[in-house]
């Protein structure tokens with residue numbers, strides 16, 4: 001299969017792009033498209049065979065459920081049995097936007113493989129003009145995980161999707177670089193105290209202002225956490241092992257010296273204040289204190305490591321407040337919890 005890139009942003013040709021993408025989806029194909037978080041790989045959520053193609057193209061484990069994307073609030077009632085009050089408040093406050101709500105699923109409407117057999121499903125309305133236009137023209141819910149090969153960092157550019165899925169999917173709508181750069185916050189609204197299963201752009205602090213106390217699922221819950229199936233899989237990892245490190249120039253310098261003593265090469269992913277000439281490769285996370293910029297650049301930086309011969313990737317940690325919680329959640333997974341402690 002030849003993967004085609006479909007352009008938007010040019011008024012004379014973009015209607016044809018949407019018509020083509022809608023046609024592909026209606027006829028049971030998958031289409032990659034930009035959202036405000038990362039690129040998604042979509043299929044009509046009621047079509048089991050089409051959804052199966054998503055798992056196939058990504059190499060995704062079957063027991064990891066997908067997020068359903070909608071273009072208008074009315075669509076939700078077709079497949080959600082009951083919308084708790086706090087979920088409605090979240091929808092009013094944050095949709096369209098980077099917030100996925102886990103809600104009780106009406107049986108028999110969506111394809112079974114969307115929810116991996118659970119009686120709940122994640123739903124969101126993306127805040128991106130291309131995604132919204134596509135969904136509103138299609139007028140059907142679209143199941144879409146991030147459009148990367150399973151285990152790799154999510155794509156923030158059409159080229160990342162092409163790199164991972166070239167020849168595996170028919171087309172990618174190229175809407176340029178995504179905004180936020182990290183996946184949506186996933187909030188479980190089916191339990192007594194709403195719980196963040198995956199931190200993202202809508203932070204705990206923002207949620208609590210609207211709905212009151214919110215819990216956070218800990219990464220360590222993952223083995224026993226059937227509610228958040230995706231938590232147990234390796235994620236966001238470049239080929240070289242990633243190590244977290246203290247956010248201090250001294251620690252980073254010592255680590256690089258120790259890596260060099262072992263005749264190995266180090267890639268450093270960090271904000272500008274930690275850029276060290278000793279690092280064999282450096283990928284920026286923007287200026288210090290601009291946490292949104294760090295989120296925006298993180299996946300590109302992790303992917304860039306695969307274009308180098310670095311043996312080890314070092315990433316100084318961020319404070320876990322606001323969007324920092326989402327960044328650290330992805331980094332802890334990318335590093336599989338490893339810290340660089342060195343030999344001395």
Ligand code: TXA
Pocket residue numbers: 035037038039040041064065066067098100102115118120121122126144145146147182183184185186197198227228229230231
């Ligand atoms: O920003 C995003 O959310 C992107 C864009 C494309 O919308 N999508 C995305 O999908 O990140 P994915 O499949 O990569 O991540 C979905 C996450 C997984 O961790 C999955 O386990 C969790 O949501 N999830 C989905 N349905 C769930 C459910 N019913 N209960 C618990 N967790 C669920």
Ligand code: MG
Pocket residue numbers: 145146154
């Ligand atoms: Mg993903």
